[in-house]
Amino acid sequence: MENFKNSILNKCKRHVAPKDKRRGITEKATFAIAFLIFTIYAFIMIYMILWVAMSSFKTNREFYRDPFALPAVWQFKNYISAFEELRFNGVNFIGMTFNSIWYSLGLTVIHILACSATGYVFAKYEFGAKKTMMSIAILAMVIPIIGSLPAQYKLMHDLNLVDSPLVLVTALAGFGMHFIIMKSYFQSLSWSYAEAAFIDGATHFGVFFKIMLPMAKGPALALGIRAFIGYWNDYYSPLLYLDEMPTLSTGLYLYRLELNYASNEPVYFAGVVMSMIPVFVLFTIFSEQIMNNVVAGGLKG
Amino acid sequence: MQIINSTKAASEMTAAQTGGDNQPQKSKVKNRQRISKNVFVTLMVALPVLHFCVFYLYANFSSIMLAFQRLDKYGNYYFSMENFGQVFDSFASDSGMVRQAVKNSLIFFCWNTFVILPLSMFFSFFFYKRIALKSFFRFMFFVPTIISGVAVTTMYKFMLGNEGPVGVLWKLVFDLKVAPPFFSTEEYAMGTLLIYMLLTGFSGDILMIGGAMSRIPEETVEAAILDGIGMWKELFSITLPMIWPTLSTIIVTTAASVLCSSGPVLLLTAGAGSTYDISYYIYDKVQIQGQYGVPAALGLVLTVITFPIVMFTRWGVNKIYNDVEF
Structure with missing residues (x-):
C-alpha cells in the first residue's frame, strides 16, 4: 500500500515537474545528440550567411586572395555599386526590386483571396456541384501531372501573359493545399456570428469580408507570408515568363550566368545580401504566426 | 446545412417584420435569399474555377495533343506517334x-x-x-x-x-x-x-x-x-x-x-x-x-x-x- 502511494506520489511529482526534469538518462542522451545535430546545422547556416555578408564588404582582389579573412577596409561602396552594376536586360537592381515587389505581393494577395473565397464557400455553403468539385479538386492534387510545362508555356504565350503584369492571373488558383487549409479553418469557425449578421441585414459578401475573413486573418496571414516568401524567392516561373522583367532572384541568377568570371563577386554578394533582407525581416516579425497557424488535414473524398 | 438554417431564420425575421402569415411575400423573400446565395457562391468560385479550367484542364488537354503532334517542314502540325518513339528509344538505350x-x-x-x-x-x-x-x-x-x-x-x-x-x-x-x-x-x-x-x-x-x-x-x-x-x-x-x-x-x-x-x-x-x-x-x-x-x-x-x-x-x-x- 505504501509502495503504491509512493509510486502515485512520484508520478504526480513527475506530472508537475518541468518537462526536461522528467526525462530519463536515455532520453536525455537522445536530446543531447539532437541538440548537437541542431547546433551543427545552425553553425553551417550562420557560417554561410556571415561568409557571404563579410565577403560583400571586400574588394574583388581581397576576396580571391584570402576568402576567409576579414576585409582590410570595409567596402560599403559595394552596396552602392550593386545598384549600378547589377543589371540584366536593361533592368538595374532597383528595377529588379520593383519587379520582385509587384510580382510577389500581387501573386500572394490574389492567391490567398482566391483560396479564402473557395475555402469559405466549400466550408459553409451547400450547393449542387460541391461534392463533385471537391472530388475533382482533390483528384487534381493527387494526379501526378508530369510534363505539362510545354503546354503551359505555349498557353502563356498564346494568352499574351508573358513579360506582362497579367502573369498575376496565374495566382487565381483557388484549389490546392492552401484551399484545404483555409477550408479546414473556416469549418472550425462558428456560424452563429454570420446568423446574427444576416438577421441584422448583412449580405453574404458582407458576412464574408467583414466577419469571416477578419476572423481567419491568422491562417491567412501565415499562409500569405509563406506564399510571399516563396514567390519572392521563386526563380523558375519568372525565368520562363518574365524574361524582360527580371525579379531579384532571376536577375541575380542571370547576371551571374552572363558575366561569370568577369563579375565582381563582392558586389554580387552585396546584391544577394540586399535581396535577402526583406524576407528575413518579414519572417522574423511573423515567425510565430507562421509556425502556429499552419495545419494540413488528410485528403479525403 | 448551416446556411439553410440561417437563411430560414433571416427570412422568418423578415417575414415577421412584414406581416408574418403573408405566404406569397414569404416565398418571395425565400426566393430572393436563394438567388442571392446562389449568386454569391457562383461569384466566389467563378474565377478559381475558370483558372482551373484554363490552366489545368485545357493545359493538360493541350499537353496530350502536343504529345501526338509533329511539325512538318512547312510549319504545319500533323498527327504522329514519333514523339513516343523517341521517348521509348531514349529510355531503352543505356x-x-x-x-x-x-x-x-x-x-x-x-x-x-x-x-x-x-x-x-x-x-x-x-x-x-x-x-x-x-x-x-x-x-x-x-x-x-x-x-x-x-x-x-x-x-x-x-x-x-x-x-x-x-x-x-x-x-x-x-x-x-x-x-x-x-x-x-x-x-x-x-x-x-x-x-x-x-x-x-x-x-x-x-x-x-x-x-x-x-x-x-x-x-x-x-x-x-x-x-x-x-x-x-x-x-x-x-x-x-x-x-x-x-x-x-x-x-x-x-x-x-x-x-x-x-x-x-x-x-x-x-x-x-x-x-x-x-x-x-x-x-x-x-x-x-x-x-x-x-x-x-x-x-x-x-x-x-x-x-x-x-x-x-x-x-x-x-x-x-x-x-x-x-
Missing part, C-alpha cells in the same frame, strides 16, 4: 537521357520521402518536446526557405569551391592541389546535390508536422506520461497516429510528384555530371531547345505510369491509422 532523368528523379523522390521526411518528423518531435533553444533552431531550419534558392546555391557553391572552407579542408585531408569539381563530374555531382537537398529540405515538412503536433491535446500526453510511457513510445503510439492525417497528406502529395521531384539541378549543376532529372530535362527541351512534342509525350507516359502508384499510396496510408478527431 546512355539515353530519358532513362538517366527518370533514374535521377526517382533518387530525388526516395531521398525526400525516406530520408528527409522521417528526419523532419524526428526534428519536429524534438521541437514539440521543447528542446533547449527551440525557437532559435526552428528559425535556423527555416533559413533555406527564407533565402532565395539563387542566394543559397551561390553560398553552397562557394563553400565547396576551391577557395571555400570545404574545398580547402578537402585539399588538406586528401593532399590535393585543387579541390575536386564537386558540381560537374559524375563522381561527385549527385552526392553534392543530395547533401544540398538535405541541408535545405526540412523547413516545409517541419512547419506542417510541427503544426499538427502542436494541436495534440496536452491532457492526452500527460495521461500517457502518468502511465509511465517513454519518449519513443509516445512518438510512435500517440504522436504519430494523431498527426497521421497531416503526414499522410504529405506522403500522398510527395508521391504525386514522384517523377517531377525537382532537385536544385538548374541552379547547381545544370545537368552536368549526369544529374539532370525529369524536371530539368523538360525545362531544357522547352526553354533552351524549343521542343514541345517529346517532353509532352514523356510527361504523358510518366503520368500514366505514376497515377496507379499514387492511388495505391493513398489507399495504403489510409489503411495504416484511422483518422483521429481532436
Whole structure:
C-alpha cells in the first residue's frame, strides 16, 4: 500500500515537474545528440550567411586572395555599386526590386483571396456541384501531372501573359493545399456570428469580408507570408515568363550566368545580401504566426 | 446545412417584420435569399474555377495533343506517334537521357520521402518536446526557405569551391592541389546535390508536422506520461497516429510528384555530371531547345505510369491509422 502511494506520489511529482526534469538518462542522451545535430546545422547556416555578408564588404582582389579573412577596409561602396552594376536586360537592381515587389505581393494577395473565397464557400455553403468539385479538386492534387510545362508555356504565350503584369492571373488558383487549409479553418469557425449578421441585414459578401475573413486573418496571414516568401524567392516561373522583367532572384541568377568570371563577386554578394533582407525581416516579425497557424488535414473524398 | 438554417431564420425575421402569415411575400423573400446565395457562391468560385479550367484542364488537354503532334517542314502540325518513339528509344538505350532523368528523379523522390521526411518528423518531435533553444533552431531550419534558392546555391557553391572552407579542408585531408569539381563530374555531382537537398529540405515538412503536433491535446500526453510511457513510445503510439492525417497528406502529395521531384539541378549543376532529372530535362527541351512534342509525350507516359502508384499510396496510408478527431 505504501509502495503504491509512493509510486502515485512520484508520478504526480513527475506530472508537475518541468518537462526536461522528467526525462530519463536515455532520453536525455537522445536530446543531447539532437541538440548537437541542431547546433551543427545552425553553425553551417550562420557560417554561410556571415561568409557571404563579410565577403560583400571586400574588394574583388581581397576576396580571391584570402576568402576567409576579414576585409582590410570595409567596402560599403559595394552596396552602392550593386545598384549600378547589377543589371540584366536593361533592368538595374532597383528595377529588379520593383519587379520582385509587384510580382510577389500581387501573386500572394490574389492567391490567398482566391483560396479564402473557395475555402469559405466549400466550408459553409451547400450547393449542387460541391461534392463533385471537391472530388475533382482533390483528384487534381493527387494526379501526378508530369510534363505539362510545354503546354503551359505555349498557353502563356498564346494568352499574351508573358513579360506582362497579367502573369498575376496565374495566382487565381483557388484549389490546392492552401484551399484545404483555409477550408479546414473556416469549418472550425462558428456560424452563429454570420446568423446574427444576416438577421441584422448583412449580405453574404458582407458576412464574408467583414466577419469571416477578419476572423481567419491568422491562417491567412501565415499562409500569405509563406506564399510571399516563396514567390519572392521563386526563380523558375519568372525565368520562363518574365524574361524582360527580371525579379531579384532571376536577375541575380542571370547576371551571374552572363558575366561569370568577369563579375565582381563582392558586389554580387552585396546584391544577394540586399535581396535577402526583406524576407528575413518579414519572417522574423511573423515567425510565430507562421509556425502556429499552419495545419494540413488528410485528403479525403 | 448551416446556411439553410440561417437563411430560414433571416427570412422568418423578415417575414415577421412584414406581416408574418403573408405566404406569397414569404416565398418571395425565400426566393430572393436563394438567388442571392446562389449568386454569391457562383461569384466566389467563378474565377478559381475558370483558372482551373484554363490552366489545368485545357493545359493538360493541350499537353496530350502536343504529345501526338509533329511539325512538318512547312510549319504545319500533323498527327504522329514519333514523339513516343523517341521517348521509348531514349529510355531503352543505356546512355539515353530519358532513362538517366527518370533514374535521377526517382533518387530525388526516395531521398525526400525516406530520408528527409522521417528526419523532419524526428526534428519536429524534438521541437514539440521543447528542446533547449527551440525557437532559435526552428528559425535556423527555416533559413533555406527564407533565402532565395539563387542566394543559397551561390553560398553552397562557394563553400565547396576551391577557395571555400570545404574545398580547402578537402585539399588538406586528401593532399590535393585543387579541390575536386564537386558540381560537374559524375563522381561527385549527385552526392553534392543530395547533401544540398538535405541541408535545405526540412523547413516545409517541419512547419506542417510541427503544426499538427502542436494541436495534440496536452491532457492526452500527460495521461500517457502518468502511465509511465517513454519518449519513443509516445512518438510512435500517440504522436504519430494523431498527426497521421497531416503526414499522410504529405506522403500522398510527395508521391504525386514522384517523377517531377525537382532537385536544385538548374541552379547547381545544370545537368552536368549526369544529374539532370525529369524536371530539368523538360525545362531544357522547352526553354533552351524549343521542343514541345517529346517532353509532352514523356510527361504523358510518366503520368500514366505514376497515377496507379499514387492511388495505391493513398489507399495504403489510409489503411495504416484511422483518422483521429481532436
